[in-house]
Amino acid sequence: xxxxxxxxxxxxxxxxxxxxxxxxxxxxxxxxxxxxxxxxxxxxxxxxxxxxxxxxxxxxxxxxxxxxxxxxxxxxxxxxxxxxxxxxxxxxxxxxxxxxxxxxxxxxxxxxxxxxxxxxxxxxxxxxxxxxxxxxxxxxxxxxxxxxxxxxxxxxxxxxxxxxxxxxxxxxxxxxxxxxxxxxxxxxxxxxxxxxxxxxxxx
Amino acid sequence: xxxxxxxxxxxxxxxxxxxxxxxxxxxxxxxxxxxxxxxxxxxxxxxxxxxxxxxxxxxxxxxxxxxxxxxxxxxxxxxxxxxxxxxxxxxxxxxxxxxxxxxxxxxxxxxxxxxxxxxxxxxxxxxxxxxxxxxxxxxxxxxxxxxxxxxxxxxxxxxxxxxxxxxxxxxxxxxxxxxxxxxxxxxxxxxxxxxxxxxxxxxxxxxxxxxxxxxxxxxxxxxxxxxxxxxxxxxxxxxxxxxxxxxxxxxxxxxxxxxxxxxxxxxxxxxxxxxxxxxxxxxxxxxxxxxxxxxxxxxxxxxxxxxxxxxxxxxxxxxxxxxxxxxxxxxxxxxxxxxxxxxxxxxxxxxxxxxxxxxxxxxxxxxxxxxxxxxxxxxxxxxxxxxxxxxxxxxxxxxxxxxxxxxxxxxxxxxxxxxxxxxxxxxxxxxxxxxxxxxxxxxxxxxxxxxxxxxxxxxxxxxxxxxxxxxxxxxxxxxxxxxxxxxxxxxxxxxxxxxxxxxxxxxxxxxxxxxxxxxxxxxxxxxxxxxxxxxxxxxxxxxxxxxxxxxxxxxxxxxxxxxxxxx
Numbered sequence: 001x002x003x004x005x006x007x008x009x010x011x012x013x014x015x016x017x018x019x020x021x022x023x024x025x026x027x028x029x030x031x032x033x034x035x036x037x038x039x040x041x042x043x044x045x046x047x048x049x050x051x052x053x054x055x056x057x058x059x060x061x062x063x064x065x066x067x068x069x070x071x072x073x074x075x076x077x078x079x080x081x082x083x084x085x086x087x088x089x090x091x092x093x094x095x096x097x098x099x100x101x102x103x104x105x106x107x108x109x110x111x112x113x114x115x116x117x118x119x120x121x122x123x124x125x126x127x128x129x130x131x132x133x134x135x136x137x138x139x140x141x142x143x144x145x146x147x148x149x150x151x152x153x154x155x156x157x158x159x160x161x162x163x164x165x166x167x168x169x170x171x172x173x174x175x176x177x178x179x180x181x182x183x184x185x186x187x188x189x190x191x192x193x194x195x196x197x198x199x200x201x202x203x
Numbered sequence: 204x205x206x207x208x209x210x211x212x213x214x215x216x217x218x219x220x221x222x223x224x225x226x227x228x229x230x231x232x233x234x235x236x237x238x239x240x241x242x243x244x245x246x247x248x249x250x251x252x253x254x255x256x257x258x259x260x261x262x263x264x265x266x267x268x269x270x271x272x273x274x275x276x277x278x279x280x281x282x283x284x285x286x287x288x289x290x291x292x293x294x295x296x297x298x299x300x301x302x303x304x305x306x307x308x309x310x311x312x313x314x315x316x317x318x319x320x321x322x323x324x325x326x327x328x329x330x331x332x333x334x335x336x337x338x339x340x341x342x343x344x345x346x347x348x349x350x351x352x353x354x355x356x357x358x359x360x361x362x363x364x365x366x367x368x369x370x371x372x373x374x375x376x377x378x379x380x381x382x383x384x385x386x387x388x389x390x391x392x393x394x395x396x397x398x399x400x401x402x403x404x405x406x407x408x409x410x411x412x413x414x415x416x417x418x419x420x421x422x423x424x425x426x427x428x429x430x431x432x433x434x435x436x437x438x439x440x441x442x443x444x445x446x447x448x449x450x451x452x453x454x455x456x457x458x459x460x461x462x463x464x465x466x467x468x469x470x471x472x473x474x475x476x477x478x479x480x481x482x483x484x485x486x487x488x489x490x491x492x493x494x495x496x497x498x499x500x501x502x503x504x505x506x507x508x509x510x511x512x513x514x515x516x517x518x519x520x521x522x523x524x525x526x527x528x529x530x531x532x533x534x535x536x537x538x539x540x541x542x543x544x545x546x547x548x549x550x551x552x553x554x555x556x557x558x559x560x561x562x563x564x565x566x567x568x569x570x571x572x573x574x575x576x577x578x579x580x581x582x583x584x585x586x587x588x589x590x591x592x593x594x595x596x597x598x599x600x601x602x603x604x605x606x607x608x609x610x611x612x613x614x615x616x617x618x619x620x621x622x623x624x625x626x627x628x629x630x631x632x633x634x635x636x637x638x639x640x641x642x643x644x645x646x647x648x649x650x651x652x653x654x655x656x657x658x659x660x661x662x663x664x665x666x667x668x669x670x671x672x673x674x675x676x677x678x679x680x681x682x683x684x685x686x687x688x689x690x691x692x693x694x695x696x697x698x699x700x701x702x703x704x705x706x707x708x709x710x711x712x713x714x715x716x717x718x719x720x721x722x723x724x725x726x727x728x729x730x731x732x733x734x735x736x737x738x739x740x741x742x743x744x745x746x747x748x749x750x751x752x753x754x755x756x757x758x759x760x761x762x763x764x765x766x767x768x769x770x
Binding site (some may be wrong): 069071075076077079097105147163167197198199200202 | 292
């Protein structure tokens with residue numbers, strides 16, 4: 001092969017290689033993290049004193065998902081915030097358990113719309129089948145499910161004197177169920193995930 | 204010497220080296236400068252690349268975000284903000300672009316992430332969007348991420364001062380910023396030290412959001428840092444500390460700097476102001492009684508011209524030199540060679556030299572819709588709608604009266620209102636100072652029965668059953684119900700945004716096909732409803748028939764503008 005042909009091929013190869021930009025990872029809180037945390041919290045709630053002592057003849061409880069407080073260093077989309085509580089309540093096993101414990105879920109219509117539109121990965125059909133999303137006129141929440149999102153961030157440079165290129169975030173989500181009348185916390189759980197990413201933060 | 208060999212190669216190299224650099228969108232710029240944010244927003248969205256793999260995809264999203272905010276339709280750019288934030292937070296986006304950058308240049312190889320100052324401003328814009336929704340947790344997070352460490356080159360620049368003095372003062376390209384950047388990257392010793400950010404806006408947003416979240420210690424820390432950077436903001440700090448405010452005005456003004464290439468091979472980025480910088484205070488008069496004077500929070504031109512806020516690319520300078528050497532050597536070989544293989548090698552070297560030289564130029568893509576400066580103004584608003592008059596001292600063209608800024612609900616956190624002042628002109632546009640609301644809208648309602656705008660009236664509200672009953676009182680035959688009114692909009696090709704998932708386009712009042720209400724208190728709201736618009740010309744047979752049936756009674760049934768003021 002001639003020299004200039006080799007050079008041309010090398011040049012074309014280089015151009016082809018640079019035509020496919022790919023994104024590098026970040027420590028952003030992801031849908032997968034949310035799933036891990038929700039599963040963790042579902043298990044914790046299922047075996048909690050709040051539910052264990054109850055049965056289908058217990059006094060009815062109306063549980064309403066409340067807002068999620070973001071005190072982390074990470075911006076959360078509206079969908080992420082909703083998903084943080086809906087993933088716990090939309091869990092099929094949790095729905096069956098709550099129904100068996102005479103706990104109804106009151107879900108604001110506007111939020112249901114958001115869940116269906118913004119988090120399509122959540123399967124709302126079982127929830128609907130169970131009749132838990134019926135407009136419940138006159139029903140008022142006795143308990144609120146709240147979540148608070150915190151994080152600790154560390155950034156560093158892999159070489160001294162260079163710009164930061166590693167970041168670690170420890171995300172912690174605190175879930176609580178609060179009795180509306182007494183403002184008493186009747187259940188609380190915390191779940192954590194840690195994420196690490198390498199690459200120039202600025203570029 | 205064989206000139207016939209050299210001339211075509213030189214022509215090719217000239218063509219390559221004169222490859223066009225980024226051209227800011229002149230139409231969008233003009234509309235933005237005029238305060239015509241609706242048309243600018245729609246145009247920017249229409250011209251935005253749709254392929255997420257395109258290297259300018261995020262640059263276009265950034266423009267859409269800034270203009271959506273300016274036009275008072277933050278919901279329409281919520282998805283854009285989500286995506287932009289995720290992108291900004293992604294590390295090493297251009298980690299693999301080194302080799303490609305060498306051959307095809309930054310613009311052709313690197314995904315646009317913006318200069319550090321653009322990244323900081325992008326975080327601030329996202330914080331503004333979340334602030335308009337009262338989401339102080341997200342404001343805090345974006346502000347925190349905006350305060351990344353920056354590289355301080357002051358020692359390297361100090362070492363290069365000798366060279367600065369040797370530059371002819373009348374050399375237009377020898378911009379001090381470019382030479383300072385050159386001096387900074389030329390040194391063999393460590394070029395920079397990492398220092399805390401001096402992004403005043405980031406600290407201010409951090410302080411306000413921490414205050415709203417009840418994090419007093421974090422608030423005070425942010426204010427402490429802010430005052431070290433900008434002692435002029437002491438009054439702002441006092442107001443935040445005292446908590447004597449229930450709303451925050453986030454006010455942008457002007458157009459951000461132009462980025463151009465300068466120096467040999469255009470390897471340096473130079474930032475020229477589009478709007479003249481200055482530290483004139485902003486005066487805000489609330490409900491014609493309380494006057495607040497706010498100092499400039501952040502001057503974007505100052506940031507852009509500060510080397511620590513630039514992304515210095517050491518490769519550019521080396522590439523320029525290598526390209527020149529290859530080009531000169533190749534052309535010489537081509538001219539003097541008596542062997543065809545040597546001549547071919549010379550031609551290839553010259554072409555590669557031309558490519559390398561042309562690709563050494565700085566990537567001049569930049570977000571031209573950024574503001575020139577930002578003010579953050581804590582104010583106290585009354586329940587209901589408030590009138591706020593804004594003007595930058597010494598710039599009468601910036602005067603803007605917002606007649607319908609909603610006060611926060613009782614016991615609710617403070618609200619944030621984003622306002623973008625008009626950039627151009629010594630006289631403000633009429634709508635900016637009318638202080639009137641001349642059309643019934645979803646935010647302020649209507650002072651009395653009126654017909655829809657498409658039927659000759661003054662109502663541009665989202666139709667509901669009760670609103671259609673008002674239309675009946677204004678003269679619409681009673682057999683037309685809500686579904687019929689919606690059908691009229693459909694027949695006219697108008698998206699009623701409240702009934703669809705469609706993003707708001709150009710408003711029907713401005714000749715577009717979209718019906719929505721911008722946030723009350725935004726510049727977009729003042730522009731839409733603060734002036735008279737031409738009568739609507741129907742396009743469909745249905746609406747034409749209904750208008751004919753009513754005998755054009757609309758003119759007599761419309762609500763008078765004055766009656767709607769201050770609702």
